[in-house]
Amino acid sequence: SQQGEEDPQALSIQEGENATMNCSYKTSINNLQWYRQNSGRGLVHLILIRSNEREKHSGRLRVTLDTSKKSSSLLITASRAADTASYFCVPNQAGTALIFGKGTTLSVSS
Amino acid sequence: SQTIHQWPATLVQPVGSPLSLECTVEGTSNPNLYWYRQAAGRGLQLLFYSVGIGQISSEVPQNLSASRPQDRQFILSSKKLLLSDSGFYLCAWSVRQGGNQPQHFGDGTRLSIL
Numbered sequence A: 001s002q003q004g005e006e007d008p009q010a011l012s013i014q015e016g017e018n019a020t021m022n023c024s025y026k027t028s029i030n031n032l033q034w035y036r037q038n039s040g041r042g043l044v045h046l047i048l049i050r051s052n053e054r055e056k057h058s059g060r061l062r063v064t065l066d067t068s069k070k071s072s073s074l075l076i077t078a079s080r081a082a083d084t085a086s087y088f089c090v091p092n093q094a095g096t097a098l099i100f101g102k103g104t105t106l107s108v109s110s
Numbered sequence B: 001s002q003t004i005h006q007w008p009a010t011l012v013q014p015v016g017s018p019l020s021l022e023c024t025v026e027g028t029s030n031p032n033l034y035w036y037r038q039a040a041g042r043g044l045q046l047l048f049y050s051v052g053i054g055q056i057s058s059e060v061p062q063n064l065s066a067s068r069p070q071d072r073q074f075i076l077s078s079k080k081l082l083l084s085d086s087g088f089y090l091c092a093w094s095v096r097q098g099g100n101q102p103q104h105f106g107d108g109t110r111l112s113i114l
Helices: none
Strands: A005-007 A010-014 A019-024 A031-037 A043-050 A055-058 A061-066 A071-076 A085-092 A104-109 B003-007 B010-013 B019-026 B032-038 B044-052 B055-058 B064-070 B073-078 B087-094 B109-113
Touching: A005 A085, A010 A019, A019 A085, A019 A104, A031 A061, A031 A071, A043 A055, A043 A061, A043 A071, A071 A085, B003 B087, B010 B019, B019 B032, B019 B087, B019 B109, B032 B073, B044 B064, B044 B073, B055 B064, B073 B087
Parallel strands: A010 A104, B010 B109
Antiparallel strands: A005 A019, A019 A071, A031 A043, A031 A085, A055 A061, A061 A071, A085 A104, B003 B019, B019 B073, B032 B044, B032 B087, B044 B055, B064 B073, B087 B109
């Protein structure tokens, strides 16, 4: 099992701006998942990107995956105050449990 | 649609007291079930996971235990709580087939030990 390393640890932006969070990992993966956690709540699954995919979109979310660099990024376009949360990337190998890191804390101010 | 319920939402317990947190899943069968703990300012720590009734795997040795008496019920217990057991406890489920499937979380239980 391995955990992703999210960067930056904290990010503050204004509403309407784009937010980019990066993730690095160490060994080969089957897929990589991104989750969001609002303060005091459970985690919500956002996107799963497979190792043979390079980019995936879901609404205002865009995830990229570069397996040669062992890295992924999550882009949130036109951020809203409701996007304020912690974001976690979870790289997964076959048959292993998901391991969550410390995440990126995003603050969007209006 | 599938839903996951955790209770209670908050709990304050004295050191040395017992603990029982319950999690149930509706709308799916044979799920994988998980218990996590999140300490203040830290990531999630996987405590236990289960792939079936009575099958529990422990990730971290501690004074907690887990049981799965029914397919969609997962219970986290302790006989004697420690101060270090304080934290935010999250239950999650995923479909069993395929491996590394997305996990779906409950709203958590905030446990404070006095």
